[in-house]
Amino acid sequence: MAATCRTCSGSGVVEIGERMIECECALVRRMAASMPAYVRRADVRKEHLDLPIMGMTRRNALVVASWQDMKAVVKAVIIANQRMFIKVTSDREIRDVYVGSKSRAARGDDEGQIYNSLEDLMDPPALMVVRMNELSYKNKAAPGALEEAICYRMDREKPTWLFSDLDKPFSLGSHAWSESVAEVIRSNFVTVRLARILPPASFDQEAESVGLTGVTSAQSRDTPTAEPATAAESIPEPERVEPVRPKKVIRPSEDDEGPLSKYGAGLSKKPSSKGSSFGRGR
Numbered sequence: 001m002a003a004t005c006r007t008c009s010g011s012g013v014v015e016i017g018e019r020m021i022e023c024e025c026a027l028v029r030r031m032a033a034s035m036p037a038y039v040r041r042a043d044v045r046k047e048h049l050d051l052p053i054m055g056m057t058r059r060n061a062l063v064v065a066s067w068q069d070m071k072a073v074v075k076a077v078i079i080a081n082q083r084m085f086i087k088v089t090s091d092r093e094i095r096d097v098y099v100g101s102k103s104r105a106a107r108g109d110d111e112g113q114i115y116n117s118l119e120d121l122m123d124p125p126a127l128m129v130v131r132m133n134e135l136s137y138k139n140k141a142a143p144g145a146l147e148e149a150i151c152y153r154m155d156r157e158k159p160t161w162l163f164s165d166l167d168k169p170f171s172l173g174s175h176a177w178s179e180s181v182a183e184v185i186r187s188n189f190v191t192v193r194l195a196r197i198l199p200p201a202s203f204d205q206e207a208e209s210v211g212l213t214g215v216t217s218a219q220s221r222d223t224p225t226a227e228p229a230t231a232a233e234s235i236p237e238p239e240r241v242e243p244v245r246p247k248k249v250i251r252p253s254e255d256d257e258g259p260l261s262k263y264g265a266g267l268s269k270k271p272s273s274k275g276s277s278f279g280r281g282r
């Protein structure tokens, strides 16, 4: 680990005149902590920095993008807004925290969890990014937990970005989807669609091997990495690429009536005729 900061002697704050302000070292720690490894390693291109979503950190948005691009956007946004606490969570984490808090309340037991309530999870970030469709199996509590989490932020006028994967949109077949969640999103979130910029996930390895740096300096956003760009140009993007998600084997549930969703969610309800799904429409 790094040696003790010479500016603040490790206290994390520095005195400027009458005021105590956060030391640069604390800022970097906070940024890194809010950035999961997969975001730190993301390949940020100039095109990402030019996206209108970069300036939407105070708005609620449903961002429909490829996961590769979303990671890049989140990284760029965190670096561009260093004094803003930006966190990435998921419908799965929200469900886990929600269910965990309920069962703990019943048991009166308080150990082993980082977040004791939905409020602990949802309240602190200035901007919360929620990865939708991270839940890999059906769960009764999930749509309610997601709705509560979204509404918690809305009630306090704190911005949230809901991320819906271009390759696996949050829609009727999603485990945290409900008509009610869909309605909340439809009436409170602007939909922002990002055309694919980075090649699909299967090219991750090539991208990383051309030498991507971690989150070391804010300057990195001013100097787009030229080599990966060149490498990417030479790789033609295939028409159709199956998303590579080896860890996720989603089984249709017993009440599956057929392939309503190619992601295998079993559905007991018929899809409603008015387009109530996200991500596929135009």
Ligand SMILES: [Zn+2]
Pocket (backbone or CB within 6 Å): 005, 006, 007, 008, 009, 010, 011, 012, 013, 023, 024, 025, 026
């Ligand atoms: Zn310091």
